[in-house]
Amino acid sequence: MLKCNIVKDLLPSYIDGLTSEESNQEISEHIENCTDCNDVYVKMKEPVSIDKPTEKNKIDFLKKVKRKSTRRITIIIGAIILLFIVYIVMAFVEFPVDSGGITIQSSLNNESLGGGALPDGALGWWRVEYTLGSNMVLGFRDGGYEIKTDGNGNVTSNTEIIVPRQTLPLLINPGENRNSIEMAIYEDVEYIIILRFSDQDIVVKPDNLLE
């Protein structure tokens, strides 16, 4: 029977398979009968644990993957929100309209129009419609109103300045790509609508319609 100290000294070589056939038999017999040496043998035979992917490492890896996909989703949602905000802002930003992008129609009606019954003494309703060719929404800003009178306080001239503007259509409320102005006209008063475009002013008068 081998001594414990000798067995313990030989164990590393025994595990690595470097000991002789004869020693192997002696050592294995000893290990089977000596709990002390067997304990040392079992401990020595255990593989080094740091090389093994532990449960904790696996969880850390999953956490990392999860964190990565969460970040990606956050970026995508952020981009969508940003685009939406840009669109909303753009939908409220007004751009000047070029005179080439618009169609103007002027008409006279001596019956009641959308504005209601014809006022006393009026010759008719004069209506100017402007339609935008692009898919944008047409609007206008009030560019000013000018009423001229004679010495007796009678109105001689009535001028309205309109500044056409366009915006992106709002998806929730697309609105109409059309605008119009309507006024009751009287004899001896000159009616003028000035459409102030980015490139030029267009003056619209009802004179030819009255003839």
Ligand SMILES: [Zn+2]
């Ligand atoms: Zn022993």
